[in-house]
Amino acid sequence: MLKCLSVAGSDCSGGAGIQADLKAFSANETFGMSVITSVVAENTTRVLSVFNVPVEEIQKQIDAVFEDIHVDAVKLGMLPTAEIISAVADKLNEYKPSIIVCDPVMVATSGDALSEGGTVSTMREKLFPIVTLLTPNIPEAEAISGLEIKNENHMEKAARIIMDMGVKNVLVKGGHLTGDAVDYLCTPEGVHKLACKRVDSPNTHGTGCTLSSAITANLAHGMDMLSAVTKAKNYITEAIEKSFTVGKGHSPVNHFYDYYDLKGTVL
Ligand SMILES: Nc1ncnc2c1ncn2[C@@H]1O[C@H](COP(=O)(O)OP(=O)(O)OP(=O)(O)O)[C@@H](O)[C@H]1O
Numbered sequence: 001m002l003k004c005l006s007v008a009g010s011d012c013s014g015g016a017g018i019q020a021d022l023k024a025f026s027a028n029e030t031f032g033m034s035v036i037t038s039v040v041a042e043n044t045t046r047v048l049s050v051f052n053v054p055v056e057e058i059q060k061q062i063d064a065v066f067e068d069i070h071v072d073a074v075k076l077g078m079l080p081t082a083e084i085i086s087a088v089a090d091k092l093n094e095y096k097p098s099i100i101v102c103d104p105v106m107v108a109t110s111g112d113a114l115s116e117g118g119t120v121s122t123m124r125e126k127l128f129p130i131v132t133l134l135t136p137n138i139p140e141a142e143a144i145s146g147l148e149i150k151n152e153n154h155m156e157k158a159a160r161i162i163m164d165m166g167v168k169n170v171l172v173k174g175g176h177l178t179g180d181a182v183d184y185l186c187t188p189e190g191v192h193k194l195a196c197k198r199v200d201s202p203n204t205h206g207t208g209c210t211l212s213s214a215i216t217a218n219l220a221h222g223m224d225m226l227s228a229v230t231k232a233k234n235y236i237t238e239a240i241e242k243s244f245t246v247g248k249g250h251s252p253v254n255h256f257y258d259y260y261d262l263k264g265t266v267l
């Protein structure tokens with residue numbers, strides 16, 4: 001059984017963060033493990049509070065997993081401060097997992113901040129050189145590239161700018177734009193457009209976390225980058241299509257749509 005580790009924040013409402021990551025790892029046939037970087041009191045409508053875990057405890061969690069278990073792939077989610085980014089990067093340089101997918105979480109769908117300002121420079125210095133794939137959404141890609149993104153041409157240009165910063169592969173996710181749900185994957189072999197009809201649903205809480213974790217599982221299974229991203233794109237589209245209401249705001253995707261019908265009963 002392939003084993004994937006999420007290093008991310010906890011979303012007590014279950015739709016994003018390590019909770020989404022673990023569900024996506026399982027739904028994509030890998031064993032999920034988690035290191036918690038921050039305890040976020042949040043739900044489908046807002047973030048009430050953010051409690052960051054002390055870096056020593058984050059590093060001890062990473063040690064506990066790696067000293068005992070072979071990790072096939074790592075997914076990085078909410079790393080809310082420069083200090084936490086550096087501490088996690090130091091451990092990744094120590095243990096050298098072969099696959100690292102980084103979802104540079106900065107702001108929740110609710111609009112509330114999940115990261116202190118000024119982390120982009122630390123991410124660029126400490127994480128960009130070691131990650132296999134970076135998966136920024138539109139606001140995150142704008143913050144990293146410095147480019148305003150209003151259309152697909154801007155998405156592709158931003159992906160190339162970020163690649164030129166030393167990231168091996170970049171996926172700029174287009175959920176925050178309008179029209180079809182289009183993402184741009186930039187790899188050393190070239191640029192690939194991945195598109196699907198936008199699902200008319202408000203249930204998009206955790207889409208980015210879930211997509212990047214599904215990609216992580218697919219890469220752990222040995223898929224090449226384009227195949228891993230394409231399969232995960234199909235997974236997230238159906239997970240949104242078959243989502244059900246949880247809470248009063250942006251409900252999460254249905255990570256296990258393969259096993260549940262819309263009534264939530266096991267098929
Ligand atoms: N309504 C939608 N219909 C189909 N696909 C969507 C929709 N919204 C987002 N997606 C897809 O979901 C994936 C995640 O993109 P998105 O831009 O939502 O990331 P994100 O903002 O990091 O997600 P989140 O912050 O909600 O976790 C992308 O593949 C995107 O194209």
Ligand SMILES: Cc1ncc(COP(=O)(O)O)c(N)n1
Nearest residue numbers: 009010016017108109205206
């Ligand atoms: C702990 C945690 N990590 C990530 C997100 C981003 O997910 P979204 O953008 O869907 O709110 C979140 N809301 N909470």
